[in-house]
Amino acid sequence: MAIQKSEAIILKTHGFRETSLIVNFFTQDFGKINGLIKGIRTQPQRYGGMPLVFSRNLLVFYDTPKRDLNLVTQCDAQDQFPAIRADLEKSNYAKYFIELLDAVTFAHDKNEKLFELAILALKALCGNFQSQQIARIFEIRLLNLSGFKPRLDACVHCQKEITGQEKFSSSLGGILCLRCLGQDKNAKAVLKGTLASIEYIENSIWKKALYLKINRNIASELANILSSFLDIHLDKEIKSRKFLI
Ligand SMILES: [Zn+2]
Structure with missing residues (x-):
């Protein structure tokens, strides 16, 4: 049983007994893991506060690969993205990103690029970019990764x-x-601009994709084909999508 340290995004939390918390983390170095934080519900100050979903944390834990639950000794918030929490629309998008991230990742399957993508998307939500555009870029890159x-x-x-x-x-999963x-028979006609936008977003750097101008028709077609593609390939309903505008 080794003690490990990693940056981690919080995917989900749920109470365990009266005093403790089980947290699903997506870590930079170990992929998705479950952690038990003992006593935090009665003494949150011992850990510097309660862990928040979609926050970035520095995590210290005892790695017990044969067991599903790792004992967490430290979970220090590095960024709680207050600008997202202050805005209902941004918060709903952040929850959607986290649900997608949870849906495509597996326990102990490290994917640093996916971790980096999630942090970039959360940071972008804190700025003045359109949440819808960040979501399309996030979806396309998440699918790729x-x-x-x-x-x-x-x-x-x-x-x-x-x-x-x-x-x-x-x-x-593509063009016919x-x-x-x-x-x-359910294949749908698509605008050339929609395909060109997907290719641009796949191949450009993150910042350039954020500044890509997408007209309204293409934006709505992109949203439709990406959501049906995600639903089919993830084989599950993404519940937080219905709260998006
Ligand atoms: Zn053909």
Whole structure:
């Protein structure tokens, strides 16, 4: 049983007995872990306060890989993102990001890039960027980093080059060419600008993606195809989405 230290984002908390708390962390160095913080509900000052969902913390814990629960000795808040907590819309988006992050990660599966993405998205929410745009960038990059990258450069079924009039199939995970449209009757026509925006967001640096100008039609199409793609590939309902505007 080794003592370990890592930065960690809090995904969920729930009470354990009268006095303690079980916290699901997404750590930078160990992936997703469960931690038990003993006595914190009666003596939060011992730990510098109660841990908050979507805060960034410095975590110290006893690593017990054979058990599901790790004993936490320290959970110091590094950033609680007060600008998000002061704003209902931003808070709802932050909770949505955390639910998606939880849905794509597995216990002890380290993914530093995903950790970095979540911190970038939370920081961006603290600024003056549109929450919707941050969400689209977060969704596209999260899909890429967790192995669900949609196929846009060629037909997802026959791998041939796309010649136009393509449709997006959420269930097959990409574009279908004219010959393969029968593979998914629910495939939807998409604007060229929607596909171009996804490719731009996949390939540009974070800051440039934040400043990408997306018109209203493309923004609404992007939101629709990304949410249906996420629902199908994560195979679960993302409950916090219904609180977004
Ligand atoms: Zn095809």
